[in-house]
Amino acid sequence: MQETVFELQDKKTDKELYSYQQGAIQQIFNKFDSEREDYHLLYQLPTGGGKTVIFSEIVRQYLKNHSKKVLVMTHRIELCNQTSEMLTNFGVVNKVVNSKANLDDQERYSCYVAMVETLNNRLNDDQLDISDVGLVIIDEAHYNSFTKLFKFFENSFVLGVTATPLSSNKDLPMNKNYDELIPGESIENLIENDFLARAEVFHYDMGLTSLEVGSNGDYTVKSSADLYTSPAMLNKLLEAYSKHSKGKKTLIFNNGIETSIQVYHTFKAVGLPIMHLDNTATKKQRKQILRWFRETPDAILTSVSILTTGFDEPTIDTIILNRATKSLTLYYQMIGRGSRVLNNKSKFTVIDLGNNLYRFGPWGADLDWGAIFKSPNFYMDRIRDDEDIESDFKLDLSEEVKAEFKNSKETYFDIKETYETATFAGESSKVVLERSIAQHAHMCIENSEDVYDAIALAKLLKEDIDNRIHVYGKCISKSTYNFLSWLKDDYQKKLNAYLRENFDTVFEDIHGHPPED
Structure with missing residues (x-):
């Protein structure tokens, strides 16, 4: 120091x-x-x-x-x-x-x-x-x-x-x-002079185009809850915590009480030490929860935005942004809760599940506050929107799912490129999903002994199917919630049907012999 x-x-x-x-x-x-x-x-x-x-x-x-x-x-x-x-x-x-x-x-x-x-x-x-x-x-x-x-x-x-x-x-x-x-x-x-700890950031590519922006300029609580309380997102949060912060003191920020409560139940169900805090808590409850958080080494506290200011707990090791925000101020405040130095603490972990790093850049980047003060709109207008951010994503299988497809050399399928190639050739946009289904089916068959194995593997592709459908919806400029939901269900049915009808043929093409009875 x-x-x-x-x-x-x-x-x-x-x-x-x-x-x-x-x-x-x-x-x-x-x-x-x-x-x-x-x-x-x-x-x-x-x-x-x-x-x-x-x-x-x-x-x-x-x-x-x-x-x-x-x-x-x-x-x-x-x-x-x-x-x-x-x-x-x-x-x-x-x-x-x-x-x-x-x-x-x-x-x-x-x-x-x-x-x-x-x-x-x-x-x-x-x-x-x-x-x-x-x-x-x-x-x-x-x-x-x-x-x-x-x-x-x-x-x-x-x-x-x-x-x-x-x-x-x-x-x-x-x-x-x-x-x-x-x-x-x-x-x-x-940081260089040991007054603040350095942030080690782990960020995930998140599909956020279903989020809506409210009158205050930030994402609405309802659209955030619809997304972040889904089983897929709750599992992603739990996986990210387990991979990067297991056993460490963790503060989770959510957009909305419903999301925070669902996070609490998800972590509690697997035996993790977690409590939930929002602005409806009494002074006594708040005091008790914060004391428990301070005194418990591996405590997890899931909260809404009430702990962004006026809350100092230097023992925090991990900040999880289980939300997206369009507010640079909120982004800095949330991460800043983990930056306090204590004894030999020189770094802390940030897990970003809201594409916030892509939106604002790294916490601690050399921002020109003088220029931002003089021309705030110039800065605000240059913040990337979700569609622009996600256009750079290469959304592939998670590592856990990819392990089930170890015989597949390529698991990624570029929906956008396939769409552009098809439309340039004068083909119907439907061929894009047909080719995607064929590729998914090929992956399932080359990692299966029989059609039942293949259909079981197809169930593991739900998140990948969701990602592909979202990209496809943007390509055809049709992305209403009901339409995309129907497309996802239809895709899964057609994938299963493809596997039943073509398993033997594709298996023989891959292995040079028909499957054993």
Whole structure:
């Protein structure tokens, strides 16, 4: 670990600043001194870099040198309490403005910590005097919920802090609310200096074109549940965990409660130590589950997106993205939960089951946050869509299924290329599936002693058939759920019929003699 080069003075705390944190504070105070009093400054620092430490020291120094007050805003109650505790550790006496807070003694405090919705209500009801607030700090500033409060602080210096200065709403870019961005230390530099652990990523090529995008710009919970609660996807998740993370502390992110519950039952059924957590849990339940997760070395916690911010558990070894997202912020937040260093932990595992790596690039890639802040739409428009991503996939049999077809030299069949060749030759698109069925049948027969063996093997091809049908549906521009479901059933029936009618002939072609009776 890099040595500490600057120790905080004049306060009762054991917190220390590292060189990059000290440099950030200096940059921010330079802006505070040189810019107008209502300047809006945004500071970016990766998850795990110590944003709360930095702005807590900023509050301490500000209050020491100015006669005005400070307000810190968060978007969740857990963050509110954690921030208040950190400020207290820095010797800053603060008042938490929550729904139960008595504000009769507010003039005694020079620092307030408030959750955005509660603060909005208190300000609209004139219950909190903010006339002498000179500095407003906004934690997780990329959330759009804060924008409605800016009208109350027209004479205050606003400092927003975030790991990802990119709004999920194209109509509300962050450069509309902030004058300037100061990018902090990169993830790669933090890893190189032992402040963060390095991610070892295992990603799977996933067929996601059935997912639908909602009004918030991300995939809908319903379409995600339809896909990720299917037996094939639950099995893929279990296989991926068993291969890359068996016995390690694992946090699974899902899009929706139903999916997380199905994941819980799937893992529980095979005797794995797993618990489920979502936002319907009581405070007591949440506390008990998180304590169990912290204290159990091989614990698996399946959750929805509630643990993306304000949750620090350095003992996590594996993050599983059992979902797709179109949000760069969410992508970085989810993976960041595993990046905390602890003792000799220098790396952690990420299992991506949502093509997120293809969509955003590797976590920790050298993103130009300054350019993204200035031209967010340019960046957003360049994010690859699922069809484009999947057009590069060569979807073949899984290793487990391929082992059952060891006599087959080639198991891959290029539907797209076969379609293009057929249509160029003026043939009907139906010949594509006919040729695919013939190839599947050949694979089954060359690995079987009789027709019953071949039909049994054909059942193992379900996932491969699904993949081929999806590609075929795109080729003919017909991909409704009902049509594809019918095609898959029809394909399986025709494959079985082909095997019954042609087994002897194909077997003799392969082996040079008819099958033994």
